[in-house]
Amino acid sequence: LCMQGSANAFSVRIDERIISEINNTEEAYKKLSEPSCRFNIWDDKKPFHVERTAIGMSKMRIDRKGESPDNEFVLTLPQIPTRVWMQVTKLFKKMSLRGCEAVAQILFNLKTRQWSVIIPEQFVSETHCDYDPEMAETICAYSEDTILVMDIHSHHKMYPFFSSVDDQDEQGSRLYAVWGNHDYNADYEISVRAGCQGRFCRLAPEDIFEGYADRMMNPENYASNTVSMDWLQNIHMTDAGKIVDISSYCVC
Numbered sequence: 606l607c608m609q610g611s612a613n614a615f616s617v618r619i620d621e622r623i624i625s626e627i628n629n630t631e632e633a634y635k636k637l638s639e640p641s642c643r644f645n646i647w648d649d650k651k652p653f654h655v656e657r658t659a660i661g662m663s664k665m666r667i668d669r670k671g672e673s674p675d676n677e678f679v680l681t682l683p684q685i686p687t688r689v690w691m692q693v694t695k696l697f698k699k700m701s702l703r704g705c706e707a708v709a710q711i712l713f714n715l716k717t718r719q720w721s722v723i724i725p726e727q728f729v730s731e732t733h734c735d736y737d738p739e740m741a742e743t744i745c746a747y748s749e750d751t752i753l754v755m756d757i758h759s760h761h762k763m764y765p766f767f768s769s770v771d772d773q774d775e776q777g778s779r780l781y782a783v784w785g786n787h788d789y790n791a792d793y794e795i796s797v798r799a800g801c802q803g804r805f806c807r808l809a810p811e812d813i814f815e816g817y818a819d820r821m822m823n824p825e826n827y828a829s830n831t832v833s834m835d836w837l838q839n840i841h842m843t844d845a846g847k848i849v850d851i852s853s854y855c856v857c
Contacts, residue, residue: 641657643657656802658778659713660778661679661680662678662681663801664676665805670772672804677806678806683718684813685754687814689720689722690817691820693711696709698793700840704731706730706733706758707724707758708756709758710724710725710753711754711757726740726839727839728842741753753777755779755782756775762785765784767798767805772803772805773803775800780800780808781800782797782813783795796810
């Protein structure tokens with residue numbers, strides 16, 4: 606899989622393929638100069654959908670939904686800063702105390718180069734999380750420079766896997782992640798992938814999250830962040846069909 610270190614090689618390989626597949630060379634170069642574009646190509650007798658966004662460039666098998674070893678992705682944004690994803694980790698650790706899932710979303714402003722985390726309105730349980738995507742959509746709609754980079758959900762103390770429900774829900778062109786194995790007596794794991802039209806490319810967490818490898822090896826060097834009460838107010842736990850006040854279980 607191609608990541609940041611081989612982004613140029615990946616782009617050149619795709620660019621050469623585009624030029625060879627499109628008869629009109631001028632049209633091919635026009636596509637390549639666009640900051641955001643999408644098109645289909647044949648590579649090694651296999652059909653691929655190539656899409657370039659502000660987040661990165663993806664190349665996904667058209668004839669195979671889900672994950673495929675042929676799929677590739679290049680991250681063109683900076684890595685997600687340690688302070689950002691550690692805030693999300695802190696929230697998910699607190700939610701694991703109650704054994705509940707939760708959802709977070711990471712945004713990036715292309716103009717200011719600033720990262721932000723939002724916690725959408727959500728109703729969560731041990732195995733499910735219903736959330737309102739309108740918060741992120743509204744922010745991105747009012748600020749054309751802001752993009753939704755990653756959707757994240759947690760599996761509290763369970764393994765961080767992508768389920769068949771995730772495959773159905775995660776249809777956007779962005780990054781997706783699952784936090785799992787959360788326990789105050791143990792560490793946690795993160796699974797990450799890039800998505801595009803229901804096709805996915807599995808990625809290494811250390812290629813996406815700044816300082817991830819060092820955090821796993823030296824956890825004592827990373828102090829936990831506090832969790833905002835504003836975040837917790839957007840999370841509603843359901844217990845036997847009843848809504849439970851999460852502040853009773855999470856101490857900031």
